[in-house]
Amino acid sequence: MRRQVIHVSGIRKTYGKTVAVDEVSFDVSDGEIFGLIGPNGAGKTTTMECVEGIRTPDRGSIAVLGLDPFRDVYELQERIGVQLQQAQLQKRIKVWEAVQLWASLYRKKPATGDLLLEQLGLADKRNAWFMTLSGGQKQRLFIALALINDPEVVFLDELTTGLDPQARRAIWDLVRGIRDRGKTVFLTTHLMEEAERLCDRVAIIEHGRIIDIDSPRRLVDRHCPERSVTLSSDDPHADGCLARIPRVESVARLGSRFTIRGTGDGFVTDVIQCLSENRITVTEFRTELPNLEDVFLTLTGHSIRD
Amino acid sequence: MNMLRGLWRLTWIEVKIFLREPLGAIGTIVVPVLAFVLLGRLTAGRSAKASPSFALNGLLGPGGIPTLVSMLITISAVLSLVTIISIYREGGILKRLRATPLRPWTILTAHVLVKLLLTALTMAAMVLAGRRYFAIGPEIPLVSFTVALLISTLSILSIGFIIASIVPTARFAQPIGAIIFYPMIAFSGLFVPIESLPPVLRAVARVLPLSHSARLLQGIWTGDPWSAHMGDVAALAIVFVVCVAVSSRVFRWE
Numbered sequence: 001m002r003r004q005v006i007h008v009s010g011i012r013k014t015y016g017k018t019v020a021v022d023e024v025s026f027d028v029s030d031g032e033i034f035g036l037i038g039p040n041g042a043g044k045t046t047t048m049e050c051v052e053g054i055r056t057p058d059r060g061s062i063a064v065l066g067l068d069p070f071r072d073v074y075e076l077q078e079r080i081g082v083q084l085q086q087a088q089l090q091k092r093i094k095v096w097e098a099v100q101l102w103a104s105l106y107r108k109k110p111a112t113g114d115l116l117l118e119q120l121g122l123a124d125k126r127n128a129w130f131m132t133l134s135g136g137q138k139q140r141l142f143i144a145l146a147l148i149n150d151p152e153v154v155f156l157d158e159l160t161t162g163l164d165p166q167a168r169r170a171i172w173d174l175v176r177g178i179r180d181r182g183k184t185v186f187l188t189t190h191l192m193e194e195a196e197r198l199c200d201r202v203a204i205i206e207h208g209r210i211i212d213i214d215s216p217r218r219l220v221d222r223h224c225p226e227r228s229v230t231l232s233s234d235d236p237h238a239d240g241c242l243a244r245i246p247r248v249e250s251v252a253r254l255g256s257r258f259t260i261r262g263t264g265d266g267f268v269t270d271v272i273q274c275l276s277e278n279r280i281t282v283t284e285f286r287t288e289l290p291n292l293e294d295v296f297l298t299l300t301g302h303s304i305r306d
Numbered sequence: 307m308n309m310l311r312g313l314w315r316l317t318w319i320e321v322k323i324f325l326r327e328p329l330g331a332i333g334t335i336v337v338p339v340l341a342f343v344l345l346g347r348l349t350a351g352r353s354a355k356a357s358p359s360f361a362l363n364g365l366l367g368p369g370g371i372p373t374l375v376s377m378l379i380t381i382s383a384v385l386s387l388v389t390i391i392s393i394y395r396e397g398g399i400l401k402r403l404r405a406t407p408l409r410p411w412t413i414l415t416a417h418v419l420v421k422l423l424l425t426a427l428t429m430a431a432m433v434l435a436g437r438r439y440f441a442i443g444p445e446i447p448l449v450s451f452t453v454a455l456l457i458s459t460l461s462i463l464s465i466g467f468i469i470a471s472i473v474p475t476a477r478f479a480q481p482i483g484a485i486i487f488y489p490m491i492a493f494s495g496l497f498v499p500i501e502s503l504p505p506v507l508r509a510v511a512r513v514l515p516l517s518h519s520a521r522l523l524q525g526i527w528t529g530d531p532w533s534a535h536m537g538d539v540a541a542l543a544i545v546f547v548v549c550v551a552v553s554s555r556v557f558r559w560e
Contacts, residue, residue: 054405074407082405087398090319092326097319105312105406129326 002029005153005184006051011060013046020046021057022208028153033175033185035199037192037292039304043208044188045085048157051186052082065152078107081146083139085157085188091131095122095141098130099148106149116144120174136167143174154178156187160194172198192292192304202292204299211299216292223298224290225263229271232257232284241278245270257284312408316416317423324420334386335428342375342432346439365496369527372451373520374496379428380459381491383421384466385483390417392476401560410559418463425459447526454526454535458519461542462487464549465515471557487516494520515545 006028013021021043028034036044049055051062053069053076062069067076089098099113117123120140125133133141139159146154156175160168175198179185189195195202196216203213212219226249234256242251247262247270260271268287275282296304324330365374391414394400403413469486473479493500493511500511511517518538525535532539 052405054401074409077405077407084398084402084405087402089402090323090394090399092323093319097322101312101315101319102406104315105408107407 002031004028005030005065006034006186007061007063008047008051009061011047011050011057011062013043013050013055013057019208021050024060024205024208024210026203026210026213028184028186030184031179031182032200033179033187033198035195035202036186036188036205037190037195037199037202037296038205039190042190042205044190044205045157046208047205048155048186048188052080052155053077078149079152081149081151081154083142083146083154083156083159085161089130089138089141092129094126095128095130095133096126098141099144102145102148108149113144113148116147119177120144121170134167136163136170139163139167139171140174143171143178147178151183153184153186156185158188158190160189160191168194190304192296196292204296206300219292219295220290224294226261226290227263227267228259228261228288229268230257230259230284230286230288231271231275231282233280233282235278235280237278238280241274241280242271245274313412313416313419316403316408316413317419320416320420321423324424334383334424335431338375338379338382338428339431339435341378342371342436343439345371345375346436367524367528369524370496372527373523374491375432376429376455376523377458377462377491377494377516377519379425379432380455380462381487383425383459384462385480385487387417387421387463388466388470388473388483389476389479391470392473392479395558395560396476398560404559414467421463422456422459429455445529447529450526450532451523454522457539457542458523461515461519461545461549464546464553467553467557468549471553490514490516493517496520496524515542518542 004027006026008027009025011021011024012019024043024047026034036047038044046055050057051064051069053064053073056070064076065079067079069076093101095117096113099117103109103113114123114126117126120143122137122140122144125137130138130141143156143159146156159175160171163171172194175185175187179200187199189198199216201213201215202219204211204219212223214222238258239251239253242248242258242260245260245262245267247264247267249261249263252259252261262270274280293304324334365371391400400413404410465486466483469483470479473482492498493503493507493514494516495511500508500517503511518541522535522538522542525538526532
């Protein structure tokens, strides 16, 4: 079993009468990308900031790299890298000045700023003012600052919010690169696609409570085992053959188009086998697999965007 | 050691950032110096003819103009500090810096140092530009005056920190600060001698820190010994301690 880098147990945080986070517990292992996913206002940022030592939970305990984020906050900050949501930099600070300032704040200095800027594609922006950078460039700079002390754990809060799809993909590659260098990544996102493509494990959080934790794949298998195949065929026998497949739950027909629903990993194979054995000609064949979005809908009864 | 290094670097970066602001250097250094020279031209040669009640304790008395101008510069520096801190808080910059090993006091100290540095620069430029009207002769205790100004500045600054702590947005920081500080100047004793105010206002003026600032600055400029102003120094020190204590409790980082 891999080392637990973050251990959160039963934390609760209230702001006035609002309960932001309640009975939240989870562990993050060494070298994984762990995602906290949920809609805006679900308690993602509050949870993350408690773990970073920026906020103190009212109840519960947290250990990061064996340290107490509240008591040992300065020791902890030497060993972690933090990207905060919606936090800016001075408008007229130059990129290299920010990198140099951040580098000067830590005891350990293995990462050189110039190399990081190079890797993050910011080398030609060294002398640019922060305010002149694009959204994607700003986020890449924040990643550079979060990595400047060669941290053991990197915290990324809503890293790709507001970026265009292309910039988002570039950031995903960067985050995978961080993990591949042996670091642990703890991120939050409200984008299910991001969680699904990036995270090794995710915790789904809503109204301040964690609903379930697992790898995206296992969450889908557990909560949304249904698969569906849509195909078009003019074969008059198709209807009857498809209905006889063992794991089929329903066959819906609209003209020559069939939608077949079933459960389990073997379901799609069964459909293909049935078509081939009965020599049924199809002009269209499409499988639909549920994703984290569907898991969220199943677990909460509403879409994450509502 | 590490914290000091962060402090100098942050201070230096903040100085550079400030000078990159479109009106930064002009507003802070050039305008006050011009205003000072202008005031000097207008009042030159008139101070000698000032009415007796103003002779020792007023704007036209000896050291009156340097006192007023240095207080105005201090206040404008403090207002600009209040604004910067609210902007930094609103933009999450304070929070971002706090998520590093930087100690909170290092961040605030860096900003105070920037303002002190710029104030010192402005004063130096003023002394140079205004030497035709206010010759700084050997009779002016420049070192003592600098110390007195530093004491006043820290006291005014501590009030500024309370404003910075409670004003919610950057847009209100500057006007609210101005509303608090500028009327204080009216009761500082520079324009109307405190002794000639009605008893209630006199009591108010005595409580306001700027009256002590004004008396201390003008007194030291005109050659008073420090022992004559221990009360003013004590009052300013009390203001500083109380305000720092209050703002360290109510200060919000985000």
